Amino acid sequence: MAESPVVGTQLNLLDHFPEWLKKDERPGFEGYIVPAEHLLEFAHALRDRFGYDLLSSVTGVDYLPEGKMEVVYHALQTTGGPVLNFKVQVDRQNPVVPSVVSIWPGADFQEREAWDLLGIRFEGHPDLRRILMWEGFAGHPLRKDWKEPYFEEEAKPYKSRWPEGHVQRAEDRHPLHDNVDYPAGFDPDSWSPETADDVLYKTYQSIMEGSDSELHTDRMIVNLGPQHPSTHGVFRMVVVLDGETVVDVKPVFGYLHRNHEKIGERCTWLQIMPFTDRLDYISSMSNNFGYALAVERLMGIKPPERAEYIRVMMAELTRIVSHLISIGFLLNDLGAYFTPSLYALEERELILDIFEAVSGSRMMCNYFRFGGVARDLPEGVLDKVKELVFERLPRKIDEFDRYLTRNEIVRVRTEGVGVLTAEQAIALSATGPILRASGVPYDIRRADPYSIYDRFDFDVVVRYHGDVYDRYLVRLEEIRQSIRILQQVVRDIPEGPVQTGKPQWQVRVPAGESYGRVEGPKGELGYYIVSNGKPNPWRYHVRAPSFVNLTSLAQMARGGKVADIVVILGSIDIVLGEVDR
C-alpha cells in the first residue's frame, strides 16, 4: 500500500516513467499507453505506489484498420476519485499481452473473456480457457472481420429495412436456413474433439488426487446447473467435494450469452438503449442510466434539472426492487421456500406499476435518452411515489427486518458463512454490496459522484464481517438509504423540461472513448464505448458487476459445506442476463 495515495487527476504518471510511458493522444481519448513489456512493472507501481488497488475492468478493442489489438484497463482507488485508464497495444496478427492476474486476481474472468471473444492471449494466465462460448467454437466473434451467420451489413439501419422497408427473413438468406455456419470442408461425423467439460475437469487433476483426509476418501466432482433451482437462472458451478466440504469451485458461464456487444456494434447509439434493459433485467432503469452517462460524456451534454431528478428517482426505485428480490430469494436459498419472496414481490409490483406508468413497460423500461428521459412523469405518479416512500415502504422494510434479521435460522445459516476479507474483496475486484459488506466503504455515488448524487444526504452502508449475513444487512440498510434519497427527490423535484434540445433518433457522437459508470444495485456497472464519429459505436463493452463479482465465489466457498454454496451464490446476487450478456 502507498503511504498516501494521491488522487488520480493531479497525478502525472509521465513524470514517474518518462522512458516508456506515453499519453494517449488520439482525439477524444484519455489515459496512458503502456508498452506490453512494461505492463507488469506499471501495474505493480499503480497498485503499490499509487494506490490503485482495485482493477475494475479489462477489455479489448479490435482496431482492424490500424492492424492493432488494444487491451483497455480501468483501475481505481478504493479511497475514491475517478478511474484511471491505461492501454496496451499489440499487433493484431499475434496479440499477446502479459496477464495481470498475479497483481489483480480480479482480472481472471475478464481476461478469459477477452481471449474468448477477441482472441487476445494473456501470457501467464493460470487458466486461459474460453468462457462465454464453448471450447471448439470456430473463431473469436468480437473481431471485426468475424461475421455471424445472419450477417447482413456492418451497421444498422440495414438498407433492406430502411428506407425502402422490404422485410426478408434472415433464414431465407442463409443457405442452411438457420443461424449456423461451419468451416469449409467440415464433416460433422468426424467431430470428436475434447469437449469443454473434459478440458475443465482436467484443470482439477491436481486437487482430485491430493486428498489429505485421514479417511482417504475419494474426491468427487459435482455439477450444479445449468438447470438447477438454486442457481438463479442458467448458471453452472462445477464443485470438487471432499465428503461434504468444498475443495474448489469453478463457475461455467455462457448459457445465456446473447451477444450483446456484437449486436451493440451493429446498432445505432439509441438502438442500444433497449438492449441495455435486458442486461440486468431486474434493474433496467439503472442499466439505462450507465449507458446514457457514457454517451452523454462523449457528446458533452447534460440533462436538464427535472430529468436529473427523475433519473435518480428511477435508479433508486430500481435499487429497492433489486435488493428486495435479492433478500427474498436469499431466503429461498436458505429453504424458506417462496414465502419471503412473495413478500418481496408484493412490494416490487407496486414499484413496477410506477415504471409501467412512466415508460409503458413493467420490466424493459427503455426510459432514458441522451440528454434526458423519454417523457415526463404522467399525472399522479409523483403522488404514488410519495405514498410509497413516506408511508408504505419504510413500514414494509421494518417488517422484513423484524421477521428476518434476528431469526435464529437465518443467523445460524449465514453468520460466518462465505467470508471475504476486505483485502480479498479488493483484490478480486468485488464491488457493490459485496465490497461494502467486507468493510470497504466504496460507493460510486460518493466516491466519484455522477448525476446529482452530491446533493443528497445519505449514508454509505458498510458492515465489517464480510459474510452472507452482513451482505444481507447491507442490502436491507441500503433500501432504507434509497428511501431517504427518494424522500429528498420528491421534496425537491423542480418543474421544467425533461430533455435537452430536440429529441433525436439519430444522435451525433464525436470520435473518442468514454467510460460511464454508475453504482448499480449489484455493483459498479460500467460502459466502455469507442466512437469513430459514425452512427454506430466502434466498440461497446459492458463491465457487468455480477460477472466480476463471481470471481470471488471460489474464495468464499472453499472450505465450506456444499449446502452453503447455494447461499453464498444467493448473497452475491447475480442476474444471468448481465453475467453472460
Added chain:
Amino acid sequence: MANEDLQIPGYEIPPEMQGQVAVTTLDRIYNWGRKNSLWPMMFGLACCAIEMIATAASRFDFARFGMEVMRPSPRQADVMIVSGTVTKKMVPQIVRLYNQMPEPKYVVAMGACASGGGPFKEGYNVVSGIDKFIPVDVYIPGCPPTPQALINGLMMLQKKVERESLRTARWYSREPAPAIPVPVLGPDLMDPRRYDEIRAYTLSKRNQQTTEEQTEA
C-alpha cells in the same frame, strides 16, 4: 362450474341431484382432470423467467388454474415453459430436459426469444426459436409477455388439452414418440438430424473457395 363443464347435453339430471352428479364421457373427465393440474417445470432461462415468477406470486397467482406446483425435475412436470432466450450453448440441455419429461408433455414458448429469436435473433450464439428443436404448443408474444399474457397463453393450453382424445393421444399409441436427438456443440451448433445438409453445405463452400483461388491465380 365444474359440472357444467363435464355434463354432456341431452341427459336429464333430476333437480335434487344437480351439482352432484354428472353424465360425461371418459375423454371429458380425463381432460378435465389433466387441464386443471398442469404442473410447469421450474425452469427459467432469462428475463421472461422473472415475469413467470411474478405470475406465480400473489398478485397474479396462477395457482388459481391449478399450476402452482412448479417442479424442478423434468420427470414430474407436464409443461415446459421456455421462458427466455435459447442460446446454442443451452439448447442441448433443453432438448435433454424435454426428452426426460414423461408424456403427456407440452411446451409453451414464452416471449419473443423463445418463439423466434426475438431482439437477439442475429446473435451468433442465439437459436432462432425453440421450435427448431422441440415441438411447441403455445406461443406467447411479448418482450417479456406480461403476467396476464402468460396466463392467457396457459389458458390456451388448457383449451388445447380439453380437445384431446384418449383414442388419438400419442402417449397411448403403440409406438412411443422417439426421443429428439440432442444437438452437438461443434464449431457451431450441429443438429444430428441435419448432418447431410451440413456436409453438402461445407462441401459446396470448399468448392467455391477453390474456384475463387483458381480464378485469382
